[in-house]
Amino acid sequence: MHSTENMAARSLRAAILAGVMLASVLGMSSAAAQELRDIRPSDSPLVLKSRGSFFVGGEQVEKTAIELGSLGPDDRITINQMYVEYMVPEGAAKASVVMVHGATLSGKTYDTTPDGRMGWYEYFVRKSHPVYVVDQIGRARSGFDQSAFNNVRAGLTLPDQQPNLLRLADRFGSWTNFRIGPQPGKAFPETQFPVEAADKLSKQSVPDLLGASRAQNPNWKALSDLALHLNGAVLLTHSQSGPYPLESAIINAKGIRGIVMVEPGTCNAKAHTDDEIAILAKTPMFILFGDYLSSPTGLPGPSWEERFNDCKALKKRIDAAKGDMRLLATAEAGIRGNSHMMMMDRNNLQIADLILAWIDEKVDR
Amino acid sequence: MHSTENMAARSLRAAILAGVMLASVLGMSSAAAQELRDIRPSDSPLVLKSRGSFFVGGEQVEKTAIELGSLGPDDRITINQMYVEYMVPEGAAKASVVMVHGATLSGKTYDTTPDGRMGWYEYFVRKSHPVYVVDQIGRARSGFDQSAFNNVRAGLTLPDQQPNLLRLADRFGSWTNFRIGPQPGKAFPETQFPVEAADKLSKQSVPDLLGASRAQNPNWKALSDLALHLNGAVLLTHSQSGPYPLESAIINAKGIRGIVMVEPGTCNAKAHTDDEIAILAKTPMFILFGDYLSSPTGLPGPSWEERFNDCKALKKRIDAAKGDMRLLATAEAGIRGNSHMMMMDRNNLQIADLILAWIDEKVDR
Numbered sequence: 095m096h097s098t099e100n101m102a103a104r105s106l107r108a109a110i111l112a113g114v115m116l117a118s119v120l121g122m123s124s125a126a127a128q129e130l131r132d133i134r135p136s137d138s139p140l141v142l143k144s145r146g147s148f149f150v151g152g153e154q155v156e157k158t159a160i161e162l163g164s165l166g167p168d169d170r171i172t173i174n175q176m177y178v179e180y181m182v183p184e185g186a187a188k189a190s191v192v193m194v195h196g197a198t199l200s201g202k203t204y205d206t207t208p209d210g211r212m213g214w215y216e217y218f219v220r221k222s223h224p225v226y227v228v229d230q231i232g233r234a235r236s237g238f239d240q241s242a243f244n245n246v247r248a249g250l251t252l253p254d255q256q257p258n259l260l261r262l263a264d265r266f267g268s269w270t271n272f273r274i275g276p277q278p279g280k281a282f283p284e285t286q287f288p289v290e291a292a293d294k295l296s297k298q299s300v301p302d303l304l305g306a307s308r309a310q311n312p313n314w315k316a317l318s319d320l321a322l323h324l325n326g327a328v329l330l331t332h333s334q335s336g337p338y339p340l341e342s343a344i345i346n347a348k349g350i351r352g353i354v355m356v357e358p359g360t361c362n363a364k365a366h367t368d369d370e371i372a373i374l375a376k377t378p379m380f381i382l383f384g385d386y387l388s389s390p391t392g393l394p395g396p397s398w399e400e401r402f403n404d405c406k407a408l409k410k411r412i413d414a415a416k417g418d419m420r421l422l423a424t425a426e427a428g429i430r431g432n433s434h435m436m437m438m439d440r441n442n443l444q445i446a447d448l449i450l451a452w453i454d455e456k457v458d459r
Numbered sequence: 460m461h462s463t464e465n466m467a468a469r470s471l472r473a474a475i476l477a478g479v480m481l482a483s484v485l486g487m488s489s490a491a492a493q494e495l496r497d498i499r500p501s502d503s504p505l506v507l508k509s510r511g512s513f514f515v516g517g518e519q520v521e522k523t524a525i526e527l528g529s530l531g532p533d534d535r536i537t538i539n540q541m542y543v544e545y546m547v548p549e550g551a552a553k554a555s556v557v558m559v560h561g562a563t564l565s566g567k568t569y570d571t572t573p574d575g576r577m578g579w580y581e582y583f584v585r586k587s588h589p590v591y592v593v594d595q596i597g598r599a600r601s602g603f604d605q606s607a608f609n610n611v612r613a614g615l616t617l618p619d620q621q622p623n624l625l626r627l628a629d630r631f632g633s634w635t636n637f638r639i640g641p642q643p644g645k646a647f648p649e650t651q652f653p654v655e656a657a658d659k660l661s662k663q664s665v666p667d668l669l670g671a672s673r674a675q676n677p678n679w680k681a682l683s684d685l686a687l688h689l690n691g692a693v694l695l696t697h698s699q700s701g702p703y704p705l706e707s708a709i710i711n712a713k714g715i716r717g718i719v720m721v722e723p724g725t726c727n728a729k730a731h732t733d734d735e736i737a738i739l740a741k742t743p744m745f746i747l748f749g750d751y752l753s754s755p756t757g758l759p760g761p762s763w764e765e766r767f768n769d770c771k772a773l774k775k776r777i778d779a780a781k782g783d784m785r786l787l788a789t790a791e792a793g794i795r796g797n798s799h800m801m802m803m804d805r806n807n808l809q810i811a812d813l814i815l816a817w818i819d820e821k822v823d824r
Binding site (some may be wrong): 129130131132133134136139140141142143144145146147148149150151152154157162163164165166167169170171172175177178179184200201202205206210212216229234235236237238240243244246249253254256257258259260261262263264265266267271291294295296297298299300301302304320323324334361391394 | 497498500502505507510511513519522526530540543544550570571577583594599603608609611612614619621622623624625626627632658659663665666667669673685689714745759819
């Protein structure tokens, strides 16, 4: 079990970390048509056995008319459900992969890149994996519980009791924190991020209830449940959601066939008990970082190098428990220029191939 | 390229695999798995020329650190962008269709139904239409401007200046207002709504900034722009978004090849000038209502019958201006039992066929 102190420290660390958003060197991006016009057509058709969307979990709760927005009488809504969209490729399928985005973003993270190239969602499907992309509970199509906001509006609770709505922004949230460049508007010479589309990354940002106090992040159990319902899945997470699969596995590891953490905001190396580490050591894990880890983030909180070192410390504990964890900074493997948003970088399919090869070896074989 | 033979073999394989998948899915017994377990496999593969997502519009605005959620310094974000996901079928395409959801919902409205059947999004694609599904600006993956909330939280503005976050709820918002039944929990004997999945409709609801004052709804121009960027599209809207295409056409009708309004919340019959009516009369329009229009909504505001009559009044003005508007209540056409959410009703594909036939006749011919 996690102590209250651990939870609080974890929430704070998580709040400081994740990242989201955008950049814009280009100033006024003129034609609004750019976004559509940028889309690059596929070379070959995509053949799907099935596709669609559904929800995981959710609790029915009673709300007052004020909490609901004062349209009608007191009534019941559902909260804490997780939206999931999926594509299953035609033909024999490899392991299912669940993709989870970072702070103040949505499942859009894994779809078409800001400059119009194929994202990991479609690419993994084309590589024979059924893929399930979620919106984290607390934002986007998963929604959030608006009650606390409407109660403040009505004067029933005090403003300082209202949850914080986090939004990461262009210059510091993206350019420096996402390591597109050493300072806002200035890219690293070797950056793989499609710098000309940085202002389109900005559009992917949504308000995020990260700051709302909650005893346990409801995404942890939802992901554990989803993996179970899929009869086994690899959880692939990013940034804020990076450490979620660790918690999901501690709740119930049965459905979790593998864990891929892309630039996790934290590895919580010291937060877990030895018993928890013993559980985690049973699932193969792959943690992937990009380049320029020591570059200043421009935000409070740890550097990406410190986060990488935290994951090193976790690997040490997992190794000691005879687990199977791979930790890689792409620059160490001779791949230069990757940002925090490597699913959008120009070499995003090269990075995907690293992950696909690992899944082939550790899960599908 | 795939030969026809390959495609046929593939279809057969898909049908067999689908059966296997269904059997395996039905084997699961966890109650929480319902949402996934309900999904009905496709009879044949879906072959897409392309798919993906992008944004329309958006403005870059400067925000204070407090407005951003106090993680970093003052910075810039993008607001008022519209998220769009799309699928383009392989083969010769008919008219593009843009689908827009109603209040406190998202683009999920048009995807897999609450009881796991194919939604209009995929069905229209299978009927050779490229389809573009949006999240309205102000919710879901399009996000919203969180500044006013964070300023209230910080004590910089008064609580009553905070926007209202509307949420439609189960008993009155759905059962009576959506005309599943005459009172909460009691279905009409002939209802087409999948009553056993009513609780899953509840999960689609997200907070909606409807109550925020704005001089002009930013969705109007975004839809006009999107139709233009697509080099022509039919705008298909529902409920709250029902009347949006009228405003989009008045802004710029050039890209709007047809308008389909499914149970519009209003037709604003008296709101438009004669000059505006003359503009609207140039675009073919189809307005569709369901059954039980006089049943009490359980909420303040007009009944659905009054809304239908408002659309009748608009049709009178459009007819007088020599326009082409069809107005149909499905019950009048001998189709009984349709609710407000007819894209989710059991006969949702029958209703879709009515719309597809109209598009064939008025737009594609």
